[in-house]
Amino acid sequence: MTALWTSDEVSKALSPVTAVAPFMADGVTFDSRAVGKGDLFFALGGETTDGHGFVADALARGAAAAVVSRDVEGARGTLIRVPDTMKALVDLGRAGRRRSKARIASVTGSVGKTSTKDALRAMLSAQAPTSASVASYNNHVGVPISLTRLPREAHYGVFEIGMNHPGEIEPLARQVEAHVGVITNVGAVHIGHMGSEEAIADEKGCLFAGMAEGAAAVLNRDSRHYDRLAGHARRFGVSRIVGFGRSEAAEARLLACDLQDSGSDVAALIHGRRIEYRLGAAGEHWALNSVAALAVVEALGADVAIAAATLAKVKASPGRGARRMLKFGAGAIELLDESYNANPVSVRAMLAVLSRTEPKPGGRRVLALGDMRELGEGADADAYHAGLADAVATSGAAQVFLCGSHMQALWQCLAPAQRGVHRPDSASLAGEVATALRAGDVIAVKGSLGSKMKIVVDAIVAASGGEVGL
Ligand SMILES: Nc1ncnc2c1ncn2[C@@H]1O[C@H](COP(=O)(O)OP(=O)(O)OP(=O)(O)O)[C@@H](O)[C@H]1O
Ligand SMILES: [Mg+2]
Numbered sequence: 001m002t003a004l005w006t007s008d009e010v011s012k013a014l015s016p017v018t019a020v021a022p023f024m025a026d027g028v029t030f031d032s033r034a035v036g037k038g039d040l041f042f043a044l045g046g047e048t049t050d051g052h053g054f055v056a057d058a059l060a061r062g063a064a065a066a067v068v069s070r071d072v073e074g075a076r077g078t079l080i081r082v083p084d085t086m087k088a089l090v091d092l093g094r095a096g097r098r099r100s101k102a103r104i105a106s107v108t109g110s111v112g113k114t115s116t117k118d119a120l121r122a123m124l125s126a127q128a129p130t131s132a133s134v135a136s137y138n139n140h141v142g143v144p145i146s147l148t149r150l151p152r153e154a155h156y157g158v159f160e161i162g163m164n165h166p167g168e169i170e171p172l173a174r175q176v177e178a179h180v181g182v183i184t185n186v187g188a189v190h191i192g193h194m195g196s197e198e199a200i201a202d203e204k205g206c207l208f209a210g211m212a213e214g215a216a217a218v219l220n221r222d223s224r225h226y227d228r229l230a231g232h233a234r235r236f237g238v239s240r241i242v243g244f245g246r247s248e249a250a251e252a253r254l255l256a257c258d259l260q261d262s263g264s265d266v267a268a269l270i271h272g273r274r275i276e277y278r279l280g281a282a283g284e285h286w287a288l289n290s291v292a293a294l295a296v297v298e299a300l301g302a303d304v305a306i307a308a309a310t311l312a313k314v315k316a317s318p319g320r321g322a323r324r325m326l327k328f329g330a331g332a333i334e335l336l337d338e339s340y341n342a343n344p345v346s347v348r349a350m351l352a353v354l355s356r357t358e359p360k361p362g363g364r365r366v367l368a369l370g371d372m373r374e375l376g377e378g379a380d381a382d383a384y385h386a387g388l389a390d391a392v393a394t395s396g397a398a399q400v401f402l403c404g405s406h407m408q409a410l411w412q413c414l415a416p417a418q419r420g421v422h423r424p425d426s427a428s429l430a431g432e433v434a435t436a437l438r439a440g441d442v443i444a445v446k447g448s449l450g451s452k453m454k455i456v457v458d459a460i461v462a463a464s465g466g467e468v469g470l
Contacts (some may be wrong), residue, residue, distance in 0.1 A: 004028070004151060005040060005092070007065070010080065013095035014067070014088045017081045025064040028092070028148040030141060037062030040148075042089050043069070044141065051085070086141075093144030093175055102131070102154040103300045106176045108161045108169060108207045109184025109220075110200065111346045112289050113138065115281070116184050119293040119314050120158045123307035124300070128155035138162030143172040156300065164374070165193050166203055174210035180299040181207045181238075182218035182292055186225045187345035188384060192376030201225040205232025216240040216299040218292060221250035242299060244292045252295035257287040261323070261334075261357050263312070270294050270304050277308040281316040282323070282357075285349035290314075319454070321350065327465030331360060331439030335460055338446035339453035342372045344384050347446055351388075351395040354444045363440020364398035368433045368456050370426050370447025371404030382409035389413035397444075399436060403429040404451055426452045430459035437463070 003024035011020050025040035032054030035041055041058040043051035043066060055066045059077035066072075067080045067088050082088040097104075107117045114136050121132035131154040133146040138160040150157050161172045173181070186201045194200045205228065208217055217233035219226055221243030230241050244252035251271050258265040263280045268291050279290050290311055297307040316322050319340025326333050334357065338350050347369070354365055369388075375381040386409040392400060393415065401420040402411050411422040420436060423429040426447070433456050437443060443460060447453035 002152065003038075004149070007078075009095065009099075010040065010065075010092065013092050014080060014082050017083070020065070020080050021078045023064040023078050028145060030089070030145060032058045032061075035061045035063050039063050041066040042145075043067060043072070043085050044089065045086070055079075089141070089148070090144045090175065093147030096147045096150045097175065097177055099152060100150050100154065100157065102150065102157040103302075104157045104159070104176060104178045104180075104212070105296050105300060106159050106161050106173060106178035106181045106207055107184065107296075108138075108163070108204055109182070110187040110189040110204075111343060111349070112184040112285065112292075113160045113162060115286065115316070115320065116182065116289045116293050116296075117158050117160045118317070119290060119311065120296060122310045122314050123293060123297055124156040124158065124302055126310045127302050127306055129153055130156040130158065132158040133160045136160060136162065138172075140168070140172065143175055147175060156302065161207060163203055164190050166199070169203055170206035170209045173207050177210055177212050178207075178215065179212045180216045180218060180296050181211060181233075182296050183207060183220065183229055184289065184292055185220050185345065186223055186229070187343065188375065189343040189345065190374045192374050192381070197225070198228070201228050202232070205229050205235075208233045208236040208238045211236065211238055214240070216242055218242045218244060218252075218295045218299060220288075220292070221245040221247040240299070242295050244295045245288065250291075252291045252298070254287055254291045257284060259284060259287075259356055266290060266311075268294060268308075270298055273304070275305060275308050278312040280312050280314045281321065283316075283321065283349055283353040285346075285352075286316070286321075321353070324461075325468040326461065327468055328437060328441075328463075329439040331362070332468050333363070333437055333439065333460075333464065334360075334442045335457065336442065336444040337457050338444065339457050340449060342370070342446045342448045342451070343374070344372065344387065347372065347388055348391045350444060350446050351391045354397065354442065355395045357442045359442045360440035363438070363442065365396045366399045366401070366420075366433070366437060366441050366443040367392065367395065367397040368401040368403075368429065368443065368445045368453065369407060369410070370402075370429075370451030370453040370456075371406045373448035373450045375406075381406050385409045386413050392418070401429055401433045401436070401456075404447070426455045430456045434459040434463035 026038040065078035222245035
């Protein structure tokens with residue numbers, strides 16, 4: 001098998017200022033801690049650190065070569081000198097995309113990008129060699145690095161594209177040049193930087209910029225922004241529009257889902273064809289992600305039935321709804337770990353899951369929530385937090401533990417009987433949650449990454465007698 005990148009290909013794509021000694025690279029990275037033997041290392045300038053400080057180390061750890069924009073001391077190995085390493089990364093990503101014959105999907109949306117991308121990875125790799133972005137590599141570095149990692153022999157490629165600020169999606173979409181683009185949904189996420197949901201929809205609609213010939217747009221038919229997004233697709237010359245959702249007008253339609261703690265049994269109608277499948281991740285939001293993914297599979301030209309059959313193996317990942325059963329006292333507790341991120345859309349999805357999760361005899365539903373970040377400051381952010389009150393009430397949570405300054409607004413709205421405690425941060429909340437739990441409880445923990453609710457998860461695990469297994 002040919003290497004991921006040869007020195008000739010890299011030279012051609014990057015036009016380095018001096019000639020490059022021959023090498024073969026099997027991987028590409030910018031993180032010196034993750035450098036493996038044979039990787040091509042990009043020395044990128046970060047906000048706090050400069051990758052040039054790690055070049056010598058990366059080469060010592062076996063990197064095939066390093067892309068740099070200035071001299072580095074003590075570097076033993078092949079250096080590729082370019083004026084701007086970030087631009088060089090984008091150039092190599094473009095070269096990776098241009099040489100590829102793969103069918104490419106791009107995924108964006110306010111929530112569910114990684115979930116949908118990972119479902120697509122499972123569905124497509126069951127059929128042919130597939131490459132997908134790792135984790136949430138969805139920004140100005142993550143997208144081009146993912147493109148440089150697209151193996152030349154891949155049949156399918158799946159790329160996550162994200163944004164925090166206006167104008168971020170279009171250049172990334174133009175790098176990816178997808179055949180199929182899916183917008184999972186539009187909600188009040190990062191609204192602090194964006195102003196309104198309409199502005200967020202307009203930004204997401206830029207996913208369709210620079211798409212390949214004959215491209216398709218997969219859109220949430222249930223969203224009030226559907227027409228707006230379809231307009232953006234057409235504006236960028238994408239004429240095939242496929243809707244997914246519960247709506248009768250959706251081409252990929254969720255007909256029914258029997259929701260259980262361990263997953264769901266789903267029936268869907270994909271372009272008029274009824275299919276039934278088991279989905280290994282719990283919650284209606286996951287059932288909707290799965291029909292969106294099936295619509296993408298169909299639009300890519302892959303096999304929908306084979307794809308659906310792989311969904312049984314798809315599970316929520318740690319911090320995004322993964323469930324753990326832990327020994328506790330004379331029994332066990334069930335932990336729903338959603339500590340990786342939170343916004344009004346995903347907190348509601350989690351509360352819906354909690355409301356359907358039955359505690360064991362003697363147990364209760366317990367909830368620990370940290371601040372949702374990126375909703376802006378002041379009154380608006382407080383209002384989004386207080387706005388969760390109805391969903392918290394219907395979740396059936398017997399006790400609610402909150403932390404963070406914005407959660408104070410939700411605290412005011414809780415029924416007195418539901419109130420656990422409110423604390424300024426997760427470190428001061430963690431012990432109180434762990435002590436309040438008893439055998440039989442279901443405990444759900446959620447907050448934005450910046451709210452550090454993993455500290456609460458860790459305290460619960462530490463107070464338990466370890467994993468029981470589901
Ligand atoms: N369709 C959906 N609707 C509502 N919530 C969802 C949906 N899909 C996933 N979630 C929830 O949202 C959270 C984040 O999911 P995921 O990591 O897939 O989102 P993301 O869009 O990739 O986030 P990020 O912007 O951090 O990369 C998880 O807790 C998950 O349970
Ligand atoms: Mg993500």
